[in-house]
Amino acid sequence: MTALPAVPEEDLLRLDRHICFSLHAASRAFDSVYRIVLKDLGLTYPQYLVMLVLWEHGDLPVKKIGERLRLDSGTLSPLIKRLEAAGRVRRERSAEDERSVTVRLTEEGAALREQALEAVPRRILRSSSVTVEELAQLQRLLGRITTALDEAAATL
Amino acid sequence: MTALPAVPEEDLLRLDRHICFSLHAASRAFDSVYRIVLKDLGLTYPQYLVMLVLWEHGDLPVKKIGERLRLDSGTLSPLIKRLEAAGRVRRERSAEDERSVTVRLTEEGAALREQALEAVPRRILRSSSVTVEELAQLQRLLGRITTALDEAAATL
């Protein structure tokens, strides 16, 4: 762990500048393209993430959604309320465990999936103008880094 | 551009789910490690980005900072005011062009650079547990995608 490569002091800060900047910028660039593509569906980017999870796994308690997206109730509670206000989901207190709130797709919310499938991924892929293989590679690298960062965050 | 690879319909949505999720998650994972590392310096992650730009280029008008970080005044104005309140920078109306506000490092702000150089990049590198080469590769790919996305956003 101490065997860091011999990078000159000054370059470290410049490298750091580039790393955090490019990730930050890429994230926002994706965000802004998604924003445009998702406008027709009346969804924000994070709302789309929640819908993707629900489309894939069906009705889920807030807790489970949070685990899959690594988001806490502070983010999810108001977000899901907005989805509910828009008629895409309903929230129901679980009968077995009154603490838990199950998020269910409405018919409208379920139907939105076809529209999204048609419109979103293709346009995103084309906009990023990278190959599917490159995206898969990017995904692997990001996944590895994320895991490492999460572990590091727990021990810092 | 129309020569998209033959990916089955269903997989598209799953791929999309992974792409946007992994970038979103990676961005937040970096954010949270930076948050921890930067706490000692009393800086948020975006504030650190602004400081990096100032340390590298010296005093700059808000406009120029925004160009380098792709951030607009709606984000930068309050952020820079907070940096000013913390004593890291001063804001001065330009004499030549009264519309422009130049952001200048205070002595304290300039001095913070040494502390950052010492603490930040090394810990981030170690936490992400990837090689400098991999980071450079990641950076190139992200840069390429960001450029493409920005162009796409302009024509969508």
Add this chain to the structure above:
DNA sequence: CACAACTAAATTGCGCACAACTAAAATGTC
């Protein structure tokens, strides 16, 4: 010179992200 067009920064409003906290329900332990 007058007036339109443009530019830089700031402001407002909304949504996300997270830390810190609260409320209510479930679980564990004596």
Add this chain to the structure above:
DNA sequence: GACATTTTAGTTGTGCGCAATTTAGTTGTG
């Protein structure tokens, strides 16, 4: 069974990020 502990959502407060608008200053055109 009583009570501390843990768990699930929700709330509050702060800071980004962006769209849309506002304010003030500059530039261009007749």
